[in-house]
Amino acid sequence: MDAGIVGLPNVGKSTLFNALTNAGALAANYPFATIEPNVGIVPIPDGNLARINAHIETQKVIPASMRLVDIAGLVRGASEGAGKGNAFLSNIREVDAIAQVVRCFEKAPGGEEILHVDGSVDPIRDIETINSELLLADLQTVESALSKAERAAKSREPEAVARFAVLQKIKPVLEEGKPARVIAGEIIDAEQSKAWRGLGLITAKPILYIANVDESDSNGEGELAAKVRAHAGAEGNAFVPVCAKIESELAELDPEDKAEMLADYGMDEPALNKLANEAYRLLGLQSFYTAGEKEIRAWTVRQGATAPQAAGVIHTDFERGFIRANIYGVDELDEFGSEKAIKEAGKLRVEGKDYAMQDGDVCHFLFNV
Helix, strand or coil, X not given: CEEEEECCCCCCHHHHHHHHHCCCCCCCCCCCCCCCCEEEEEECCCXXXXXXXXXXXXXXXXXXXXXXXXXXXXXXXHHHCCCCHHHHHHHHCCCCXXXXXXXXXXXXXXXXXXXXXXXXXXXXXXXXXXXXXXXXXXXXXXXXXXXXXXXXXXXXXXXXXXXXXXXXXXXXXXHCCCCHXXXXXXXXXXXXXXXXXXXCXXXXXCEEEEEECXXXXXXXXXXXXXXXXXXXXXXXXXXXXXXXXXXXXXXCCCHHHHHHHHHHCCCCCCHHHHXXXXXXXXXXXXXXXXXXXXXXXXXEEECCCEHHXXXXXXXXXXXXXXXEEEEEEHHHHHHHCCHHHHHHCCCCEEECXXXXXXXXXXXXXXXXX
């Protein structure tokens, strides 16, 4: 799962990235501090791992992970190459979701002024600036591909016909100023779905809006954050309030001190937990687990994935030679205390190739290659 962290310069984007990945020194306070995208692999906080480990001894516990990409700051005109626009747009096409950081603070911690590229703090204007640039970039992609696709469609090859049909559907939507994702539900034909994915449209990706708030508004209840929350809700996208400064400090603390600091700010968990949960929900993901003496591990699959597809996440041979899966839930492990007791109680399920994985499944896959 990849999420690209984007935003205008000086909104706290790189500060947040460094806090979440504990990547070291914060970026300088000037536009384009991040020229090449920094990449961090961060673990997904998951209470189920500790629950499983309470009943099954193991050598190591491995959480699922999320790949965060800190992408160069965007400015107005990026779709035409302004600033680092071309690099920005190229990098963002490669991620699964967009985590858009929006400035919802007037002054930096300590009271010093941090200049906004547009001279004032207005989160909705910032959102519209970024989304407009992404939309214009997609429109350029579609317009440049249409004439070639039309010629190719005359061959009547299904793939070429599907690509032309998809481009025809998308163009008027983008011209109306709407993101490509609004018609995603209309792309149901197999060939058109393949063409849709192949276009790599930026506005087809889901957005998680991150309101970067100050310390006095750690839960995002202030006026600026409220505007972003309402905007995200109207779009059907996700919203998380984050104070990058608090997260930077939390990243340096041990668990006991971290819990005390969270309590001081009236927070129930660090921002990473919220980001991970919202990203999972936004992308339609869920976790399943494997557990044994060598390791207890969380794996990520899309909701609706079958047992063979889940096995394939571990190794392609497991999917190709899938026979069956022995499955139980984390709740059942808590109830009965061991895999042996689950089996003796008749609660160990034997599932075949058509089984749709459920969030929290603990699995043993049987395969033959």
